[in-house]
Amino acid sequence: MLNNFLDYCRANRERHLEQLKDLLRIPSISALPEHKNDIRRAADFIADDLRSMGLRNVALVEGSGNPLVVADWIDEPGQPTLLLYGHYDVQPPDPLDEWLSPPFEPTERDGDLYARGAVDDKGQMLLILKAVEGWMKTSGKPPINLKVLIEGEEETDGAMLASYLAENGKALGADAALICDTEMFAPGIPTISTALRGIIYTEIEVRGARTDLHSGNYGGVAPNPLQGIAEILSGLKDAQGRILVPGFYDDVQPPSVAEAEAWSGLPFEEEEFRENEVGSSQLTGEPGFSALERIWARPTLEVHGIRGGFVGDGAKTVIPAKATVKVSMRLVPAMNAQKIAEAFKAHVAALTPAGMSVETTILAASPASLVSTESVFIQKGAAALEDTFDAKTVYIRCGGSIPVVGELQRYAGIPSVLMGFGLPDDNLHAPNEKFHIDNFYHGIEAVGRYLDKLAH
DSSP states (O other), X not given: OHHHHHHHHHHTHHHHHHHHHHHHTSOOBTTOGGGHHHHHHHHHHHHHHHHHHTOEEEEEEOSSSSOEEEEEEOOOTTSOEEEEEEEOOBOOOOOGGGOSSOTTSOEEETTEEESTTTTTTHHHHHHHHHHHHHHHHHHSSOSSEEEEEEESOTTTTOHHHHHHHHHHGGGSOOSEEEEOOSBOSBTTBOEEEEEXXXXXXXXXXXXXXXXXXXXXXXXXXXXXXXXXXXXXXHTTBOTTSOBOSTTTTTTOOOOXXXXXXXXXXXXXXXXXXXXXXXXXXXXXXXXXXXXXXXHHTXXXXXXXXXXXXXXXXXXXXXXXXXXEEEEEEEEOTTOOHXXXXXXXXXXXXXXXXXXXXXXXXXXXEEOOEEOOTTSHHHHHHHHHHHHHHSSOOEEEEESSOOHHHHHIIIIIOOOEEEEOOBOTTSOTTSTTOEEEHHHHHHHHHHHHHHHHHHOO
């Protein structure tokens, strides 16, 4: 049975790649309202594909946001049920002038496929579905029970999915979820991510005078919100990278001894990482921790943008009436997102200079997640990867956040297996995003092997 599946996948590689290109041509940008029709096209594309392979109960779940695509195959008594998750929405492609080929015209170069969404997450989402197709077309059914849940708001607020899981999570009836939205540690090294950092995303608005003021007439007496923001930011994190919010580190736990030992054996050179991936003159962050520890096992606080005053060409001597700044924090396992959010808001209020008022809005908050390597769903995933890549699977953590992982744990009570096939240089959210084509093919086979290994 497995050999028939593998033969099918290999015989249909070019067709699967062309299907991925067709999906990538749809500019399903969830952040831009003008692409609502493209969002619908992408959702219909996936639903049609699920129907064509023979899955049941295929539907678009409508609501206040972008539609969810659902389907299932529940016909294998005694077998586990695996939830297959992915997202069909993508980031905006800007800046366009940095793309070497049009972002929504998939282009092959040197074994890679370039397009917005190639690896995040259309390519990785579709490889899961192609693995299901392989079993449906060769055996008439998958080896285990399946549920499919594909969303269209992962790159924005994910509100539609969060609402759906809050209402239907317990009824999902799944034992675990499979998510392919992460990366391999390095080319040829099969990888499972066992932990994700959580995130708190905030916007701080500082107000001074009732209206913008002339700096010649009022400079020296009028409060300046941009200066206020500078003072607030300088009180949030010191020059060495240590976060100054009271109680911020209270619940931070170090990685286990086994994890730390495993990380020390990974093929990682900080200087090469600095030069080839970061591209800065030096790495920064908390002293006393390795780069991998700072990315995977330490919390962070970062500034993403400041808006206010005059930023056009030429000169305009204005003291702005208000200014805003976007700040996020990444959380590690055991940190309480609500507790940190409240401590952050209180600290910002305490740092606000005289003559100014502040409003801190929490735009998103989700906890970190951690899955034990002793889980049978993790161990069989590792075995499937090893059979596919003929190399030992490594376990890492991921510095990023995938909110659905925490929501699946909270509302459905299930762990997520993060089996990624991207590469560190795939330019997620940046110009010239790409997906290594062989990883697309190998990913299909690995997921298919995984379904087979989960069958009793």
